[in-house]
Amino acid sequence: MELPFDAQLLPAAEKRFRETVVFVHHFGGSRRTVLRHLRLADAMGFDAVRFDLVFNSFKIGEHLPITSSLKFGACHVWIDELESILNAIPGKKIIYSFSMPSLAALGAIAHRKANDISGWVCDGGPFLQILKCTYNLLEHEYHIDNPFLRAFYSAAAYPLFGTGIELAVKSWGAHLPEKFPVLSVRGEKDPLVPVSAIEDVFASTPQIDLQRLSLKDGAHLDGLKKFPEIYEPTARAFLTRIGTSL
Numbered sequence: 001m002e003l004p005f006d007a008q009l010l011p012a013a014e015k016r017f018r019e020t021v022v023f024v025h026h027f028g029g030s031r032r033t034v035l036r037h038l039r040l041a042d043a044m045g046f047d048a049v050r051f052d053l054v055f056n057s058f059k060i061g062e063h064l065p066i067t068s069s070l071k072f073g074a075c076h077v078w079i080d081e082l083e084s085i086l087n088a089i090p091g092k093k094i095i096y097s098f099s100m101p102s103l104a105a106l107g108a109i110a111h112r113k114a115n116d117i118s119g120w121v122c123d124g125g126p127f128l129q130i131l132k133c134t135y136n137l138l139e140h141e142y143h144i145d146n147p148f149l150r151a152f153y154s155a156a157a158y159p160l161f162g163t164g165i166e167l168a169v170k171s172w173g174a175h176l177p178e179k180f181p182v183l184s185v186r187g188e189k190d191p192l193v194p195v196s197a198i199e200d201v202f203a204s205t206p207q208i209d210l211q212r213l214s215l216k217d218g219a220h221l222d223g224l225k226k227f228p229e230i231y232e233p234t235a236r237a238f239l240t241r242i243g244t245s246l
Helices: 031-044 074-088 102-111 130-140 149-163 167-173 195-202 228-242
Strands: 009-012 020-024 048-049 091-099 117-123 183-189 208-213
Touching: 020 031, 020 074, 020 102, 031 091, 031 228, 048 130, 074 183, 091 102, 091 208, 117 167, 117 228, 130 149, 149 183, 167 195, 183 195, 183 228, 195 208, 208 228
Parallel strands: 020 048, 020 091, 091 117, 117 183, 183 208
Antiparallel strands: 009 048
8 A cells, every 4th residue: 555755554474453553753753763662563463554744843954834725834734745645545544643743633533523543642742832842852852051031933923833823722622522432531740741732632622522641751752761651551542442443
């Protein structure tokens, strides 16, 4: 099966579920950064798809992040990219997303009203408070020590992520169906994304079946690596519940 955006289909060694798990890596990551989680899906018997997000750094490059419908911002471009990949995969899918691009996962799920999406695992996102989280990213990951420079770069980066995202989130949340299953993983000691920023998103989705996994000593996206004894059985139980056995 040929997929757009050089997406890679990885068949399970022993397929046990009908759904395909589609991994959406974090901002600044790549298809390689989901390998640990991909191995979990494979061990459970899920086919998986991984791909590289376009506009995956603060460098603009040759092209501006604008969609064919003239929406500006990386998040809107990611939504189109993810939907193109979802459209090319037959059958039901499960989305497994990380950090900032989880907002794009929410948008893509909402656009298709989850018609072919069995559920969603979101780790370290989605989140609002985007300026604050960008400021934290520049401090802890890009090591910009000067707080005035961090504030300036945060404001400059904000429109690059996507104009109107905060308003769109409420609309997207309203389009998720009743009892749509979501597992939200968050680290209580996350220096980039406070739990409140994630909860701001889910405040607009009271109708979904939301399961929270709060890691008391967790930081950003380190749950499966540092707390496998908590993370793995929770993820397995969730995926088993929403998956369709062969």
